[in-house]
Amino acid sequence: MYVRRTVSAFVVLVLMLAFTVQAQRLPTGVRPEHYALTLTPDLQTATFRGEETIDVMLDAPSKSITLNAAEIRFDEVKAYVLPVAAYTYGKLGSQPVPLSAMQSDKHPQIAKITLDAAKEQATFRFPEELPAGKVTLEIRYTGALNDKLRGFYLSKTKTRNYAVTQFEPTDARRAYPSFDEPALKATYDITLIVDSGDTAISNANIVSDKAGPVAGKHTLRFATTPKMSTYLVAFLVGDFKCSEGKSDGVPIRVCSTPDKVELTKFALESAKYVLHYYDAYFGIKYPMPKLDMVALPDFEAGAMENFGCITYRETDLLVDAKAGDVPEKKRVAEVVAHEMAHQWFGDMVTMQWWDNLWLNEGFATWMETKPVAEWHPEWKFPQDDAQSLDETLNLDAQKTTRTIRATADTPDEINEMFDGIAYGKAGAVIGMVESYLGKEVFRQGVHNYLQAHLYANATAEDFWNAQTVNSHLPVDKIMSSFVTQPGVPLLTFSERQTGNVPVMQSRFFLSSAVGNKKGQGWTVPVCLKTNGQPICRVLTPEDASLPLPMDVGAPVFYANAAGKGYYRTAYTRLQFSAILAKAETALTPPERIGLLGDSWALAASGRSSIGDYLDLVMELKQDPNAAVLDTVQKKIEVIDSDIATKQDRAELAAVLRRQFEPVYAALGTPAKKESFDRQQLRGILFQLLGDAEDPAVLSQAQQLTARVFDVNNKKDKTLDATLADAAVLVSANNGDHALYEKVLAVSKNSSDPGEQTDALRTLARFRDPALVKQTLDYVASGAVRNQDSWTVLVALLRDRETRDQTWTYIQKNWDKVHAQLTVSSGAEVVGAMGSFCTVRQRDEVAGFFADHKVDAAERTLAKAIDSINDCVQLRDSQELNLHQWLASQRR
Ligand code: BES
Ligand code: ZN
Numbered sequence: 010m011y012v013r014r015t016v017s018a019f020v021v022l023v024l025m026l027a028f029t030v031q032a033q034r035l036p037t038g039v040r041p042e043h044y045a046l047t048l049t050p051d052l053q054t055a056t057f058r059g060e061e062t063i064d065v066m067l068d069a070p071s072k073s074i075t076l077n078a079a080e081i082r083f084d085e086v087k088a089y090v091l092p093v094a095a096y097t098y099g100k101l102g103s104q105p106v107p108l109s110a111m112q113s114d115k116h117p118q119i120a121k122i123t124l125d126a127a128k129e130q131a132t133f134r135f136p137e138e139l140p141a142g143k144v145t146l147e148i149r150y151t152g153a154l155n156d157k158l159r160g161f162y163l164s165k166t167k168t169r170n171y172a173v174t175q176f177e178p179t180d181a182r183r184a185y186p187s188f189d190e191p192a193l194k195a196t197y198d199i200t201l202i203v204d205s206g207d208t209a210i211s212n213a214n215i216v217s218d219k220a221g222p223v224a225g226k227h228t229l230r231f232a233t234t235p236k237m238s239t240y241l242v243a244f245l246v247g248d249f250k251c252s253e254g255k256s257d258g259v260p261i262r263v264c265s266t267p268d269k270v271e272l273t274k275f276a277l278e279s280a281k282y283v284l285h286y287y288d289a290y291f292g293i294k295y296p297m298p299k300l301d302m303v304a305l306p307d308f309e310a311g312a313m314e315n316f317g318c319i320t321y322r323e324t325d326l327l328v329d330a331k332a333g334d335v336p337e338k339k340r341v342a343e344v345v346a347h348e349m350a351h352q353w354f355g356d357m358v359t360m361q362w363w364d365n366l367w368l369n370e371g372f373a374t375w376m377e378t379k380p381v382a383e384w385h386p387e388w389k390f391p392q393d394d395a396q397s398l399d400e401t402l403n404l405d406a407q408k409t410t411r412t413i414r415a416t417a418d419t420p421d422e423i424n425e426m427f428d429g430i431a432y433g434k435a436g437a438v439i440g441m442v443e444s445y446l447g448k449e450v451f452r453q454g455v456h457n458y459l460q461a462h463l464y465a466n467a468t469a470e471d472f473w474n475a476q477t478v479n480s481h482l483p484v485d486k487i488m489s490s491f492v493t494q495p496g497v498p499l500l501t502f503s504e505r506q507t508g509n510v511p512v513m514q515s516r517f518f519l520s521s522a523v524g525n526k527k528g529q530g531w532t533v534p535v536c537l538k539t540n541g542q543p544i545c546r547v548l549t550p551e552d553a554s555l556p557l558p559m560d561v562g563a564p565v566f567y568a569n570a571a572g573k574g575y576y577r578t579a580y581t582r583l584q585f586s587a588i589l590a591k592a593e594t595a596l597t598p599p600e601r602i603g604l605l606g607d608s609w610a611l612a613a614s615g616r617s618s619i620g621d622y623l624d625l626v627m628e629l630k631q632d633p634n635a636a637v638l639d640t641v642q643k644k645i646e647v648i649d650s651d652i653a654t655k656q657d658r659a660e661l662a663a664v665l666r667r668q669f670e671p672v673y674a675a676l677g678t679p680a681k682k683e684s685f686d687r688q689q690l691r692g693i694l695f696q697l698l699g700d701a702e703d704p705a706v707l708s709q710a711q712q713l714t715a716r717v718f719d720v721n722n723k724k725d726k727t728l729d730a731t732l733a734d735a736a737v738l739v740s741a742n743n744g745d746h747a748l749y750e751k752v753l754a755v756s757k758n759s760s761d762p763g764e765q766t767d768a769l770r771t772l773a774r775f776r777d778p779a780l781v782k783q784t785l786d787y788v789a790s791g792a793v794r795n796q797d798s799w800t801v802l803v804a805l806l807r808d809r810e811t812r813d814q815t816w817t818y819i820q821k822n823w824d825k826v827h828a829q830l831t832v833s834s835g836a837e838v839v840g841a842m843g844s845f846c847t848v849r850q851r852d853e854v855a856g857f858f859a860d861h862k863v864d865a866a867e868r869t870l871a872k873a874i875d876s877i878n879d880c881v882q883l884r885d886s887q888e889l890n891l892h893q894w895l896a897s898q899r900r
Pocket of ligand 2: 347348351369370373
């Protein structure tokens with residue numbers, strides 16, 4: 010009886026929940042076709058006025074219309090009913106019906122407006138029923154230019170204000186009342202009324218620019234856009250200056266505030282290369298009449314793919330074409346390529362709903378290195394891709410991971426979809442499928458898919474069906490098994506038997522506590538390394554072995570050729586030692602990165618000893634590829650910080666010094682015309698040895714740092730930039746007040762956004778408690794831009810030496826700190842709590858954030874707790890192993 014009642018109460022609760030969630034969606038039956046928007050921002054009073062007409066199609070007669078609106082004040086809403094023939098929209102470039110035609114309906118109905126702030130909706134109720142068919146809504150409203158970096162917001166420099174937009178995922182409704190769902194596409198006519206000295210940039214090109222309507226203003230009208238989703242609309246107002254170029258006949262501009270226009274050249278060159286590359290790759294030409302890319306002084310994300318009008322945070326677009334270093338340029342080129350890929354994947358073809366966000370972000374992630382890798386092969390993007398894949402596999406091996414496609418209905422849930430699964434996992438799964446099908450077959454499938462859904466929407470099935478039809482291979486089975494199941498497959502191999510290699514599939518968890526869950530299986534292409542093209546076999550959940558010819562002509566049995574497979578592998582001892590013996594000669598750098606990743610993961614899950622991992626590290630210590638050593642260095646940091654006891658830490662440092670000093674020495678001093686990779690490698694080894702308190706490196710760091718900050722020798726040309734950066738980071742760890750003040754000055758005064766944020770991050774490296782406090786006070790004071798505050802906090806929380814003090818400070822000063830965070834950066838800070846490694850702190854974190862809710866951070870908090878648990882497990886299971894390994898290294 011009791012159970013019955015609880016069950017039915019539960020059912021009611023679930024139904025109620027389902028209803029509220031469902032109610033966040035707009036009612037069906039009303040489809041927008043065209044928006045005409047006139048906006049008049051006032052940059053002084055931080056307000057704006059909007060005049061809007063929306064042409065909608067009603068499926069059935071109705072007395073009311075509901076759309077999205079948030080923090081908007083409505084002045085008046087009317088509905089006009091017009092003869093259908095008056096409308097001729099739908100084609101790119103077609104002219105909208107002029108306003109006067111609308112006025113021909115002499116009897117507009119005036120709406121009664123009700124607002125539902127919680128649902129971010131407005132309902133217009135009309136005295137008489139509106140007929141089925143076309144209706145035009147005419148809306149006059151006002152709003153505030155907010156300081157929350159979303160919707161229509163104010164972005165400030167020392168000298169002036171800008172009015173700019175960021176709408177994805179659900180903030181278009183804060184700038185214009187709209188049917189704010191990605192499948193409700195429409196065309197747009199945008200008009201902006203701005204100060205005489207200012208300009209405006211929007212999705213389409215300017216078609217007219219006239220003085221008025223009042224003195225001191227001019228009116229800019231933009232061309233009609235193609236059909237597009239609400240979240241891709243953009244309008245930016247201010248005194249932007251641009252550099253201009255052209256690619257495949259498309260005019261491209263890269264714009265910034267006037268003082269920074271010198272830094273736009275590199276991004277322009279990137280965009281020119283990428284546009285031409287994509288035109289050819291997709292077999293579909295870039296569709297907009299122009300492409301603008303604009304750096305904004307305050308910007309929450311890295312960049313945003315608004316159709317024809319991409320916005321960036323300054324550090325992701327602006328870099329000195331001559332003096333800028335390669336990592337900065339790589340970052341800019343990659344972000345540019347990511348956002349430009351979205352012009353096809355996302356803007357022309359959009360996911361039907363946010364549950365399939367991966368169709369946007371996974372594709373852009375997979376695509377972002379492609380054109381740049383071709384442009385600059387020496388930047389070695391395949392190795393970066395291998396590192397990202399490794400990190401993603403670890404993320405996805407946590408208990409709290411999610412499926413690639415996942416339900417998301419409320420704005421908070423939708424915001425939380427922008428995570429390592431939508432980006433990293435989806436990108437990696439796409440990369441695996443491409444590698445299995447072959448580049449050209451895959452490209453053709455991509456083309457077919459896009460072509461079939463231009464200016465419309467698509468689902469996961471649309472994509473994998475297109476690839477299946479084109480390739481005649483089971484892409485649908487492969488992709489659906491990765492998109493609808495959570496987690497990472499572990500392939501455990503046995504010794505080869507005639508004609509096949511036995512293999513067992515299970516779900517891999519990073520933590521030994523979870524154990525090896527059976528029952529999940531994937532359809533996965535497994536590619537074996539050979540002397541030539543890899544041999545791929547599709548392993549299904551039913552298979553227990555891979556059929557293979559006796560002699561595949563392989564140097565070793567390595568079951569993840571090219572390192573593109575989305576799985577972990579476990580070999581037999583015999584197989585593993587054969588691989589180990591040939592790792593440096595027979596495997597490619599991405600394969601070695603994968604091998605290191607698998608080995609780490611097996612140790613973390615308790616399947617092997619951290620000693621085995623460290624043996625592999627020592628085997629690979631002379632690897633000439635920076636990315637391989639970078640992978641190593643990051644894990645050594647974890648060992649040092651989370652596994653080693655205090656005493657073992659000192660011993661570990663001694664081993665590292667002994668092993669890596671000669672490797673570093675062999676690199677010699679920086680030479681002119683050295684490869685980028687070699688420079689990076691030196692920087693990584695320098696940091697590794699600096700962390701290991703190598704006396705020679707520490708004193709070299711001091712000397713180099715002195716030269717960096719030598720006021721009499723500004724821009725010392727003989728300094729190697731990579732080494733100088735590493736030196737400043739090492740010195741800052743042990744730095745005093747005097748050095749701190751110098752770094753602080755750069756973070757405040759530099760006119761180069763990259764240099765400025767680097768300095769800000771360097772501040773977080775100082776470990777003296779008095780300086781840590783100064784940094785925290787600085788962030789809490791509001792003097793750091795909201796877009797950057799979180800990076801400082803996250804860096805302080807990640808460092809073993811500073812995280813406790815930072816955590817105490819955050820708890821004590823939460824209101825001040827929280828006020829410095831935006832929606833997504835609040836979640837970043839919550840995520841960084843995952844760096845703790847004790848049960849006490851885990852409980853503190855859980856308790857604190859239960860009382861101090863952070864928006865859109867629910868899953869992030871669960872993941873952080875998960876990470877702490879995993880870390881505690883890792884220490885428990887490996888502390889002794891590490892101790893023993895260190896003992897074995899004693900001589
Ligand atoms: N569409 C996103 C921007 C975005 C992110 C909007 C989160 C709303 C919420 C954009 O394409 C993107 O992915 N930007 C990345 C940079 C990219 C190179 C990974 C970002 O902002 O970090
Ligand atoms: Zn993206």
